[in-house]
Amino acid sequence: MMKRWTTLLLLPLLAACSKAPEAATDPAAQTIEVAIGSGPRLDITTQSATRTTLDEEGTQVKWQTGDQLALWAVNSASQRVIEAATFRLYHYNASYNSASFRGSIPALDEDTYSYYAVSPVPAATDGLQASYDIPAVQDGTFHGEWDVMVAKPVTGEALREHDRKDANGISDNSDIVNLQFVHKIHVLKITLPKNDLGEPITEIELTFPTTVTGRLTVDASNPEADATLSGGSKTLTLRFAEPKDAGDVVYAMIAPVTLDEGQQISILAIGESSESESRTFAPASADRTFAAGHTTPINYNVPGLGRMFTRLNFRLDEAGANTLGEEIDTFTVTAPEGWVFEDGTRSRTFDVTGTGDYLIRFREYPNQTEALGGFQVTFDSENALITQEFTMPAVAVNGLTRINFSVPWLLYEDFSGVTTNSDYDNPAVGGMTIANGDGTAIDLTTWGVKTPGWTAARVGTEAGKAIRICARVENQSFASNTYNARLDSAPFSYLKEGKTPKVKVTFNYKGGRWSVERKLLGGDAGPGNGDAIYSCGYTTEQGWQPGSTAIPFLLRNNVVIPGTSGDDRNQNQNYDNISYEDSFVIPAAGNTTRASWMVSSTTDTAPAWGFNGNYWLYLDNIRVSIAQ
Known part of the structure; x- marks a missing residue:
């Protein structure tokens, strides 16, 4: 295996303080916005860069929009007066050999300062120690966010606001701080000249004799100091967004390591249905150091089949939207x-x-x-x-x-599991008796509703089809009674505790009627007047609710149901063609919230000899979802 070595461009180091600087304890000063400069984000072979994109040769790293660095400033009293302040790239020249970063810092007193920088912004800091996480699973491309760099310390006067501003009105302090960076990561460039596996490669697995990923910690004040590695893994997996094949090139980023004589690295290619034979190699003595700021090229001829996998493919047909x-x-x-x-x-x-x-x-x-x-x-x-x-x-x-x-839906019910049942949903019509009442609510799971918690009063179902609730009107000139019917859904128990999103309830419905007005001596005077009407909303009450108990939070009130008026007294008395659709939005639903429906009538027919009427609301395909 060939090793490509790279020497990074370093300026002479300036003298450092003899003791670790302490954080300043002075009150926060006025904040100013300034720009500082940087040289190129040097090659990973011949120059010092910072981070971003890697060229096709795997050697040249260029600045890229979105790059950031963290800056410290230590005063002459060894106090840290700027603490890992974030500076963002906002300009680089066409040849990438200079760049400007802007950031906000406290106004500095006149003094001589030591400036330290790392890029990218670290995951954690402890004084001048900056830590980064190098993942054990990567995607085979170069990632600037893992290209850890430490700048050469700079000594200079205070960064300041002044009249010399750039085109964006930012005070240019590149004459004070102009950074040169040293890469602290090692890059593997893996070329696939040949693939004998018999299928494209979805993963490459490299196993080292020592840890190569994990938390990498660098000293922001000393670019030449070795980084330290903690945690992590000896196994590095490259998992590709698109399968690779012969002729492709992939990259991996690891912590710098040196192998002992004879220690081996194993490499394995994985396809969707199989994996290759494993190969191991021991780097030659001259190639056992995977140094910071260097690239190691590897030509990997993928060998033939090692084994077939037993595969379980969980396919997500609907992700919830x-x-x-x-x-x-x-x-x-x-x-x-x-x-x-x-x-x-x-x-x-x-x-x-x-x-x-x-x-x-x-x-x-x-x-x-x-x-x-x-x-x-x-x-x-x-x-x-x-x-x-x-x-x-x-x-x-x-x-x-x-x-x-x-x-699934937050809640869904199509009543496909119900059996045929009836409870006060179709009392006889034509007599003069006032005797039906509210009816006792039913636990609908006993009738085949799948989700526990559905209840209804004055209710009927037809096997495999739908549900209906029935309002009963029994009027005479001296007494009038309307017994409403009510349906309450199961609670929205899938909602997380403490979450109260808006929730949309959508349903199909239709209405029905059967009514008769009596004459003296029992004659039939017609169907009487009035329509079926429904209301809907929600409740947080649990358990059985009587038919005439009002819905606590109404969102639709007394909506006239089509097809329940006119001279035909016998309308839509079946569970077919429930085709109207409506919906309502609950503004803040929790996991005890239930959707509620009620049916009633607008009739005021009340002859001396009696009026009876049944007014139905048929419901089907009830869908509950989180509203955006």
Whole structure:
């Protein structure tokens, strides 16, 4: 293996203070905005750059929009008066050999200062120690945010506001601070001249004899000091957004390491359905140091098949935008006792990037291959946490097994599981008895509704179709009675505790009527007047609600239902063609909120010989989602 060495351009180091500087304790001064300068974000081979994009040769690093650095200033009393202030790139010249950064700092007293800088802005600082996280899983491209650099210290006067401003009106202090950076990371440039695996490469796995990723800490005051590494992993995985094949080039970024004589590195290529034979190599003595600021080129001829995987493909057909109302962030698959993933755990969480395939691969499949129930999938979004059970289908060893998921609605009911039932939803018409009352609410799970918590008073269902609630009117000239009917949904229990988003309730509906006005001696005077009307809203009350108990929070009130007036007394008395659609938005719903509907009548027909009427609201396809 060839090693490409690079020497970074360094200016002579200035003398440093003999003791670690302390943070200043003076009250905060006025804030000013200034610009400082930088040289090129040097090559990772011949010059000192800062960060950004890597050229096709894997050697030249250029500044890029969005680059940032952190700046410290230490006064003559060894006090840190600027503490890792963020400066953002806002100009670089066409040849990338100079750049300007702007930032806000406290106004400085007249003094001589030592300025220190690192780029990018670190994940954490402790005094002049700056720490960065180099991930164990990378995507095969050069990332400026992992290209850790330390600038050569600069000694100069106070940064200041003055009349010499640039085109953007910022005081230019590049004559005081003009930084030159040293790279503290090592780059691997991996070329794939040949691919004998038989399929494109989705991952490359490199295993070193020592840790190469983790938290990298540098000394902002000393660009020549070795970085220290803690945590992390010996295994580096390159997982590609698009599969790679012969002729492609990929990059990896690791902490600088030196291997002992004879220590080996293993490399493995992985495709969607298989992995290659593993290859190991021991770098020659001259190549055992993977030095900071250098690139190591590796030509990797991908060998042939090593093994086939047993693959489980969890396909997410719906990520939640069209059902739940917001996309999920993650989903977690949890197995029953006795079933494990390859790492020995019973659960696996996937970060969701949209619909599509989320693949698990087993080198050796340790579980039963027959279909097995008791699995759970949990969908996690900003406002909701939804857990559902599913059955793992029979698994094809060394093959592919597909499991499809769709994020459900916050609540959904199509009444497809109900049986035919009736409770005060169709009392006889034509008599003079005033005797129906509110009716006692029913727990609808006893009739086949899937989700616990649905209740209704004066209600009927038809097997596999829909639900209806029935208002009863019994009027005479000396007494009039209207008994409303009510339906309450299950609570929105998928909402997270403490979350109160807006929620939209959408439903299909229609109305029906059956009424008769009596004459003296029992004659029929017609259907009487009036329509069926419905109201809807929400409640946080749990349990059974009588039909005439008012909905606490009304959002629709006394809406006339089409098809429930006129001279035909017998209208729409079936569960078919429920085609009208309406919706309402609950402004702040919690996990005890329930949607509610009520049906009543506008009739005021009240002859001496009696009037009876049934007024129905049919409901189907009730969908509840988070409103944006």
